[in-house]
Amino acid sequence: MAENVYDAIVIGSGISGGWAAKELCEKGLKTIMLERGRDIKHITDYKNASKEAWDYPHHGRATNQMKADYPVLKRDYPLNESNLDYWVNEKESPYTEIKRFDWFRGYHVGGRSLMWGRQSYRLSDFDFEANAKEGIAIDWPIRYNEIAPWYDYVEKFAGISGSIEHIPNLPDGQFLPAMQMNCVEKDVSARLKEHYKGERNMIIGRVANITQPLQDRQACQFRNKCWLGCPFGGYFSTQSSTLPAAMKTGNLTLRPWSIVTKILYDKDTKKATGVEVLDAETNKTYEYKAKIVFLNASALNSAWILMNSATDIWPDGLGSSSGELGHNVMDHHLGVGAGGLVEGYEDKYYYGRRANGIYIPRYRNFGNDKRDYLRGFGYQGGASRQGYARPLEESLMGAELKEMLTEPGSWSMNIGGFGETLPYHENKITLDKTKKDKWGLNVLAFDVEYKENEKKMRKDMLEDAKEMLEAAGVKNVKGREGDGTLGRGIHEMGTARMGKDSKTSVLNKWNQVWDAPNVFVTDGAFMTSAACHNPSLGYMAFTARAADHAVSELKKGNI
Numbered sequence: 001m002a003e004n005v006y007d008a009i010v011i012g013s014g015i016s017g018g019w020a021a022k023e024l025c026e027k028g029l030k031t032i033m034l035e036r037g038r039d040i041k042h043i044t045d046y047k048n049a050s051k052e053a054w055d056y057p058h059h060g061r062a063t064n065q066m067k068a069d070y071p072v073l074k075r076d077y078p079l080n081e082s083n084l085d086y087w088v089n090e091k092e093s094p095y096t097e098i099k100r101f102d103w104f105r106g107y108h109v110g111g112r113s114l115m116w117g118r119q120s121y122r123l124s125d126f127d128f129e130a131n132a133k134e135g136i137a138i139d140w141p142i143r144y145n146e147i148a149p150w151y152d153y154v155e156k157f158a159g160i161s162g163s164i165e166h167i168p169n170l171p172d173g174q175f176l177p178a179m180q181m182n183c184v185e186k187d188v189s190a191r192l193k194e195h196y197k198g199e200r201n202m203i204i205g206r207v208a209n210i211t212q213p214l215q216d217r218q219a220c221q222f223r224n225k226c227w228l229g230c231p232f233g234g235y236f237s238t239q240s241s242t243l244p245a246a247m248k249t250g251n252l253t254l255r256p257w258s259i260v261t262k263i264l265y266d267k268d269t270k271k272a273t274g275v276e277v278l279d280a281e282t283n284k285t286y287e288y289k290a291k292i293v294f295l296n297a298s299a300l301n302s303a304w305i306l307m308n309s310a311t312d313i314w315p316d317g318l319g320s321s322s323g324e325l326g327h328n329v330m331d332h333h334l335g336v337g338a339g340g341l342v343e344g345y346e347d348k349y350y351y352g353r354r355a356n357g358i359y360i361p362r363y364r365n366f367g368n369d370k371r372d373y374l375r376g377f378g379y380q381g382g383a384s385r386q387g388y389a390r391p392l393e394e395s396l397m398g399a400e401l402k403e404m405l406t407e408p409g410s411w412s413m414n415i416g417g418f419g420e421t422l423p424y425h426e427n428k429i430t431l432d433k434t435k436k437d438k439w440g441l442n443v444l445a446f447d448v449e450y451k452e453n454e455k456k457m458r459k460d461m462l463e464d465a466k467e468m469l470e471a472a473g474v475k476n477v478k479g480r481e482g483d484g485t486l487g488r489g490i491h492e493m494g495t496a497r498m499g500k501d502s503k504t505s506v507l508n509k510w511n512q513v514w515d516a517p518n519v520f521v522t523d524g525a526f527m528t529s530a531a532c533h534n535p536s537l538g539y540m541a542f543t544a545r546a547a548d549h550a551v552s553e554l555k556k557g558n559i
Helices: 015-026 064-069 130-134 144-158 183-195 238-248 299-307 398-405 452-471 536-556
Strands: 008-011 031-034 252-255 258-266 271-279 285-289 292-295 336-342 358-360 377-385 411-419 428-436 442-447 475-481 516-521
Touching: 008 015, 008 271, 015 031, 015 238, 015 292, 015 536, 144 238, 144 536, 183 358, 183 377, 183 411, 183 452, 238 252, 258 285, 258 299, 258 516, 271 292, 271 516, 292 299, 292 536, 299 428, 299 442, 336 377, 336 452, 377 452, 411 452, 452 475, 516 536
Parallel strands: 008 031, 008 292, 031 252, 292 516
Antiparallel strands: 258 271, 271 285, 336 411, 336 475, 358 377, 377 411, 428 442
16 A cells, blocks of 8 residues: 555544444454544553542642643533643634634544543434424435434444333334433432423433443443543543444554645645645644545534545535534533422442433423423432531531541432533534644634523523422422533534535535535534534434444445
């Protein structure tokens, strides 16, 4: 094989990039996976995976220096001492906020597959059909029956634990045995089901933590240290799952420290010929050639690469002929919920630190329920007992204090909402030609916000949370309405949406760029609408489907 020439190029090594590499390699294609950040090797590089709070100089908390160095990350929970090096250096990689957007990024092999929340849910036809029925944006080009077999396929390999529930708008899947709700959660679930006559359900979360051995991975150890990297392989990540599978074929080359600056395009053949790469360590530029390019840099960075490509033909970049590239940015709006105390379970406790919680699927705007807004929301949360850090009487000291702390505190139950954001054309990202990063590359500018539809929804998210907990017997229920700034859900979507028409979408139904059919985009950029639950399982399924189609078309000589 000629130097720097491959059958396929995969840009990005996170959840979707790992899947693209696995599928293409297993189908026999010599593939190079390009990652802009450093390598993190499974097990050996998880340096904090077995540490406890007392093992850190500042007990794992954020210091004032960290807050000064990470002004965006400090806006929410990700800023901490335990996995700081998994998050982007904000001084090296800034961005512009025309409107505030909390962009939490991980530039390294595995990307955010090392830090994700692992909640894994399928889109249903309620989601695929919503845009068309409501006249919002454009219609999805596929329906559930087309993607369902691919959901089956990726669930079996990734390992999703969950329960079969037969909820129409939350399709069941190929699950490993579910984790168990604790005693309080079980009782709250039963009370909600009775009170709402089965119209609202509280189930155990469907999570990419395995509950029995799978491949070379060991079952979840209930340590709840997932975002430090799991030496047991207890949760799905590129490192624990798809990367070993791709490497096993002998067809994969992994190149970290490789910033893809553009996709190279041949205007005569109307295809991509490869990519241009800036070495992040040496600042040298290289070209890699391939027959197929899979773009999986994450929804926002994938759009950045497309915007920076083929500008001699399309001023706004490769895939911009429809005028939709960089538009329709979505995330889930959150920060709204409620919590309270639960009495009567003082003699009960639970096993370990379960890396999962409960889920209440969407119930608004279904059947006879009609609201003054479109779409809906779900809740995540759980019940737990207070630990040693709970508030105590100030008069307690010495032996009396120690004795008090040998027993756990009160039970509490908390839920937080995840609401769907509509795909607004005016919610967009663009290239800021006035600001550059460490490598002299233009940065992204964000002009994104949630609007009146979401504001109306948030009122129900708050009031429903309080109502349900009170109906379930939770005491002293208090609502909370925190910051709902987009980006905070870390579910960026929509910058290169798929559709039926090249005039209104960037990608076709197979995730191919209309303007360059040998370029496939299968991260969150392709989403045509957001639904209200965690989207990563969909990225896996659509990636596997697109890779199968790509290899088939390549063999036929169509791309």
